[in-house]
Amino acid sequence: MFEYAPAPESRSVVQIAPSYGLFIDGLFEEAKSTFKTVNPADEEVLAEVALAGPEDVDRAVAAARRAFETWSALPGSERAKYLFRIARIIQERSRELAVLESLDNGKPIKESRDVDLPLVAAHFFYYAGWADKLAYAGFGSDPKPLGVAGQVIPWNFPLLMLAWKIAPALAAGNTVVLKPAETTPLSALFFADVCRQAGLPPGVVNIVTGAGDTGRYLVEHPDVDKVAFTGSTEVGRQIARSVAGTGKRLTLELGGKAANIVFDDAPIDQAVEGIVNGIFFNQGHVCCAGSRLLVQESIAEELLDSLKRRMATLRVGDPLDKNTDVGAINSAAQLARITELSEIGSSEGAERWSPECSLPDRGFWFAPTIFTGVTQAHRIAREEIFGPVLSVLTFRTPDEAIEKANNTPYGLSAGIWSEKGSRILAVADKLRAGVVWANTFNKFDPTSPFGGYKESGYGREGGRHGLEAYLA
Template identity: 80%
Template sequence: MTFLDYAPAPESRSILSLRSSYGLFIDGEFVDGHGDGFHTVSPANEEVLAEISTADGHDVDLAVQAARRAHDKVWSRMSGADRGKYLFRIARLVQERARELAVAESLDNGKPIKESRDVDVPLVAAWFFYYAGWADKLDYAGLGPAPRSLGVAAQVIPWNFPLLMLAWKIAPALAAGNTVVLKPAETTSLTALLFAEIVQQAGLPSGVVNIVTGAGETGRMLVNHPDIDKVAFTGSTAVGREIARSVAGTSKKVTLELGGKAANIVFDDAPIDQAIEGIVNGIFFNQGHVCCAGSRLLVQENVHEEVVDRLKSRLSTLRMGDPLDKNTDIGAINSAEQLQRIRELSDIGEAEGADRWSADCVIPDNGFWFAPTIFDNVSTSSRIAREEIFGPVLSVLTFRTPAEAIAKANNTPYGLSAGIWTDKGSRMLAVADKLRAGVIWANTFNRFDPASPFGGYKESGYGREGGRHGLAAYLAPQSAAAITASAAAPKTTRVKKGSAK
């Protein structure tokens, strides 16, 4: 045994007590779904964790009705300050139950506990705290006086950051006075259902948050429900297109946060050791299941060899294995389907002539695993340089001049994020100015903050989540006449401007 074979340090599962089966969360209660239930498994060992209900059309309808009632009768009429109190309470409950949520997330998703513990769950709490603060300040969100809520939001989220995506969706919607029906991804429903318990614990009025589980069909029924005012989706570009098509010609508002194929640009004057860390964090964080992952490394040709060498040495120290072990860096791939897609695209990369290199990891016998992999000498036309792999696979390309780096970085149908590594501030700003991406990180990567808007260009979607911009996606400006009319017949207990100061 060597020191680097650290003895197992598993996080205890005892803090988490899972029920054997979970229903839907509609109108403040857990109820059985009418569709065929399904098992949610741990991708690390294929252990069945619980049985999850499937919502059929009737269940979805009930959920939307509950949300509608809650919106019209309670939530939209409540003062912003009071809505804020509920959101603050939820944030504190998330913090109190942080360890339990982290264990559940790692079990169900396969991500390392250090990530769910140190990144996902703290950000979930941060998102609720942030938007709780906005709830009584909507008049100052830059949307004119007294903006009003949209109504009922249908929210469909992916499996890569199950609880965090829930927070990104629910926190701004609730702060702005909307009610929600949320559908978590089929493979990662658990933390959304634990969140439903938190909603009960917080005493949130019934129907403000509803959670319907199931596969794509449930999501489709939810998005197409006629009584929905707003659709918010995070996931693949293919499904995003389908949603955009289905809501076209309706009054539903839409925000879509879709795929990406981000360029991480390393100039020859980059702080080299930190750039290596940034590359690793950019593509191997969360097994590469990140829409804004830095999956295309664009490295200046005079440091190409050095960067690839250092990267390989660094990857050799990554530890793959049990997601609940506190020393695990790389967890399991979320599902057999995703693993299949990663394998397929990697084989294509090899067939197309790129040099494949994988870290020497021991692959566990059960579960879904893929060793961190680098493809060097990738051409811009290669499929692994064009398509989103959504796995721990990095494509390395080179460039000679900043202009070439910018051209290559922008040469993608996506435009979600990008990274720049250089010691030179002027170059950083000049390049960032010309990149068509919603988020640009300089000398860092994959950093998130609730105050910062997040979203994409082109096929990466539209609308922004986070910050003041994220509120705008859930609010409609009101005309002066409407405000006067509502002031004449006050239905709401909105905090007056003077007292909000």
């Protein structure tokens, strides 16, 4: 294995202030309480951030309601100009935002730079194009915006999830109050500055930072017309209960336990790259991660040997090093959950393997791990670990693969690896998953809808379909 010299991305491109307020009605305002956001790679405090209470959420929703009158009355072509402007500013500031995202989230700089930021800009460009064509989106000849959208996003893709939520909402003529995750608030606060730079009218986008209670105040606010949530299935259930009977529109994008199915005719090297990308991308902090590998019995040994050789080349370490493949786990709480479920996997009899790798002394780290000898009764095959941990199961026939793949309360995504197009189509048709990738994994595009079945939520984000949730 080559020894790479360190190739750190400079932190000097991003200036983080000591403290940040709430972004309400185009201005940053202080809150009564604050909390700290830390760099998960070294536990260094990055900034103090305002903790929004009920009064703060009230003010943000009121600002969005006032702004809705004028924003929704603008011609779509005028709203499009603002979205185009935001997209271009994101491109211009992409290096700054990528470094910020890696500092606050722990993901490798090459992922935030080459995946997250290009997709963020692409979503704003894409929905800017829809803003004056809503009558042709297939949701009626004169669709109307809903009003104020309350949006709650997770910590795994902070800026990308923001783009998934805000871009279609604004294109459709809605105004927004967004709550970013407690552990990753900084890129949303920098996005507030992007909105000001783009000249977006005050109150169209408001950002309230805080923990679970702040999100609850927003979701349950009586003047919010639409709730969009991405996060855990457990919290999604609570939100669904809280909005039931209120008349609020709701979309939920929740957990997953995706099956990545490898047939005996699959190109092994290509499949191994897809498996690694499917579970170790973003430290496995991906709702659609390919966390269950279903491999046909006849090639299981060959594929696992190749997978272990590939895992031995993964570089775990400083997220700002351009050579890093696997960065830091986002928080101490998430590391504790990954550790607990991995220990349960061992105690239930699965065989655990990780490549040799030295982990940094400070920060939150977990080595890439695979479990073999896993059955469908194992907790690691049923529960979402949300970390760099892969459970390997085997199958003999396509029907067995389909049965095992669907034997989960989730239904967000799946992968199929085979050289036979007919087999891919036949299997994909029987999988209960919102997204099925063929001979690839974790491919995203703003034109393509994303969402799940069963406990993975309902509604779609991205594509033409992503507009439907924001139109009456």
